[in-house]
Every structure is written in structure tokens, then in C-alpha cells.
Amino acid sequence: MSRLSRAFAILNAPCAHIALLMSHEFDRPLSRLERCALWLHVVYCVPCRRLRAQMRASRQFVERLPEQLERLERPPGLSPEARERIRLRLRESK
Amino acid sequence: MESGGPTDPEQWLELHGDSLFRYAMLRVRRSETAADLVQETLLSALGGPSRFEGRSSERTWLIGILRNKISDYFRQCAREAAMLGTVENAADATAEALFRADGRWRATPERWSRDPADSLERAEFWLTLWACLDGLPENLAGPFILRELEGMAPEEVCQVFGITATNLWARLHRARLRLRGCLERRWFGTKRGGESGSE
Numbered sequence: 001m002s003r004l005s006r007a008f009a010i011l012n013a014p015c016a017h018i019a020l021l022m023s024h025e026f027d028r029p030l031s032r033l034e035r036c037a038l039w040l041h042v043v044y045c046v047p048c049r050r051l052r053a054q055m056r057a058s059r060q061f062v063e064r065l066p067e068q069l070e071r072l073e074r075p076p077g078l079s080p081e082a083r084e085r086i087r088l089r090l091r092e093s094k
Numbered sequence: 095m096e097s098g099g100p101t102d103p104e105q106w107l108e109l110h111g112d113s114l115f116r117y118a119m120l121r122v123r124r125s126e127t128a129a130d131l132v133q134e135t136l137l138s139a140l141g142g143p144s145r146f147e148g149r150s151s152e153r154t155w156l157i158g159i160l161r162n163k164i165s166d167y168f169r170q171c172a173r174e175a176a177m178l179g180t181v182e183n184a185a186d187a188t189a190e191a192l193f194r195a196d197g198r199w200r201a202t203p204e205r206w207s208r209d210p211a212d213s214l215e216r217a218e219f220w221l222t223l224w225a226c227l228d229g230l231p232e233n234l235a236g237p238f239i240l241r242e243l244e245g246m247a248p249e250e251v252c253q254v255f256g257i258t259a260t261n262l263w264a265r266l267h268r269a270r271l272r273l274r275g276c277l278e279r280r281w282f283g284t285k286r287g288g289e290s291g292s293e
Contacts (some may be wrong), residue, residue, distance in 0.1 A: 014193075014196060015197060015199050016192075016198075019271070023263065023270050027241070027248050047202035047203055050203045054206065055270055055271075055274055058273050061210075061223055062243065065223055065227070066243065068220040069116055070116070072217055073217065075112070075116060076112075076119065077111070077112030078132065079125070079129070082125075082126075086111070086132060086136065087107060089137065090133075090137070093141070094140070
């Protein structure tokens with residue numbers, strides 16, 4: 001595929017491919033052409049723009065999940081049985 | 095362990111056991127496995143040559159050990175999955191549900207009916223998110239958790255699971271689509287034509 005036809009293909013990529021680029025954005029630097037295709041696409045495609053915002057928001061939620069679980073009124077913890085089993089194992093190993 | 099004081103692993107268990115358990119539980123998603131990892135962590139801390147300095151870093155030190163145990167656990171899971179031939183599932187139901195074969199939308203994402211900023215204040219939201227994370231299939235969850243919760247570099251995640259970067263990116267993408275879809279179904283609902291929620 002020539003450079004020109006490759007550029008054309010990326011700039012005309014369907015929404016599924018653009019969605020993949022949105023995800024790649026989190027994991028690797030996009031090429032200049034990919035960045036351009038993504039930017040142009042979300043300017044006119046409302047569903048893709050929405051998907052991008054929601055994927056970004058979801059990612060931020062996941063990032064905050066560990067600290068939020070620590071703040072729960074009754075955060076989950078070791079069961080009494082598991083705690084006792086670990087305690088005994090630690091005593092054996094002292 | 096107090097700085098310079100006696101090593102007391104039972105005190106570690108009392109002070110940090112639950113936090114270590116939650117840390118592991120969120121990542122390995124099975125309470126028995128999480129408890130086993132807590133035990134292995136404390137045993138390693140007891141027998142290990144390295145020590146920390148200062149009380150405030152005690153939990154951080156133990157979590158550092160636990161993180162290595164979690165990576166080892168995922169490495170082991172990946173080896174077992176490779177041996178059993180269960181690494182890949184051919185069809186990507188999430189992408190199929192969202193997009194047609196030609197890559198156009200089949201079901202477009204809708205506006206979220208609840209304001210995400212308000213949701214962040216509610217414990218139920220975080221429990222829902224946890225449940226969504228719990229619902230990810232094994233082959234997507236491991237890479238996603240190491241990448242997004244552990245903040246591991248993509249190259250390291252590839253090493254843990256013995257997969258290529260292209261494979262990792264595909265798995266992460268599918269996990270993200272699933273998680274977004276789960277939040278939409280279980281928390282945000284949809285609001286056609288509404289103005290609130292995330293664009």
C-alpha cells in the first residue's frame with residue numbers, strides 16, 4: 001500500500017477503527033496521521049465523540065476505585081477463617 | 095514492625111491484613127486467592143532480607159511485596175491458560191454488539207442519564223464499578239488490571255502474559271468497551287436526546 005493510499009485509508013477509517021485508536025491513545029503514542037484521523041473523525045461523528053468521552057471517564061473511575069474502596073463504610077476484609085489460617089501459618093514460620 | 099523493634103508478622107496481619115486483602119481482591123478477583131496472596135506476602139516479608147524504614151512506609155513496603163506476588167499470579171495464570179489452550183476466545187461479542195462488520199456503528203453510545211460527578215460521591219457507584227470489573231472475562235481482566243490498576247507499562251504487561259503488543263492493545267480495547275458498556279447498563283442508563291451526563 002502506498003503512503004498516499006494508507007493515509008487515505010486512515011483518514012477514512014470506519015468508527016470501529018477510530019474506537020480502537022481511542023484505546024491505543026492510552027497505551028502508545030499515536031502517529032501524526034492517526035492523531036489527525038482521530039481528531040477529524042470526532043469533530044463530525046457524535047457517537048465516536050461520546051464514546052471517547054465515556055471511555056476517558058471510565059478510565060478515570062477505575063483509577064480512583066482503589067482509594068474509594070478504602071473509604072467505604074464497611075470495606076471488605078479478610079474473613080475470620082482466613083485471618084486465623086494466616087495467623088497460624090505465620091506462627092509456624094517464626 | 096517498628097523501626098529497630100522486633101519483627102511481628104501477627105501485628106502486620108492486624109494492622110494491614112484487610113488493606114492488603116482489598117488490594118489483592120480488587121486485582122485477582124477471588125477472595126481465596128487474595129487471602130493466599132496476603133499470606134504469601136507476610137511470609138515473604140518475614141523471611142525476606144529487605145526491610146523498610148519508618149512506620150509510615152510499612153504498608154507501602156508490604157504492598158510492594160504483594161504487587162510482585164500478584165504479577166507472579168497472573169504470570170502463572172497465563173502459563174496455565176496457554177497450556178490449556180484457553181487464551182483466546184475467537185469472537186469479540188462486545189465489538190460485534192457495537193459495530194457492524196463494515197466498522198459502522200450498530201448501537202451508538204447514548205448520553206449517560208446521570209451526572210458522573212454526582213456518581214463519584216456514592217458508594218453504590220464504586221461497588222457497581224467493582225462488579226463490572228469483576229465481570230470481565232479472564233483473558234481481558236488480567237492485562238486490563240495490570241495496565242490500569244497497577245499502572246504497569248504495556249511492555250511489562252506483555253511480558254507477564256507472554257503476548258505481543260498488538261494482542262495486548264486488542265485485549266485492553268475490548269476490556270474498556272466492556273467496562274463502559276457495563277457502566278452504561280448498570281449505573282448510568284441512557285437518555286436519548288438529554289443534555290446531562292458525559293458527552
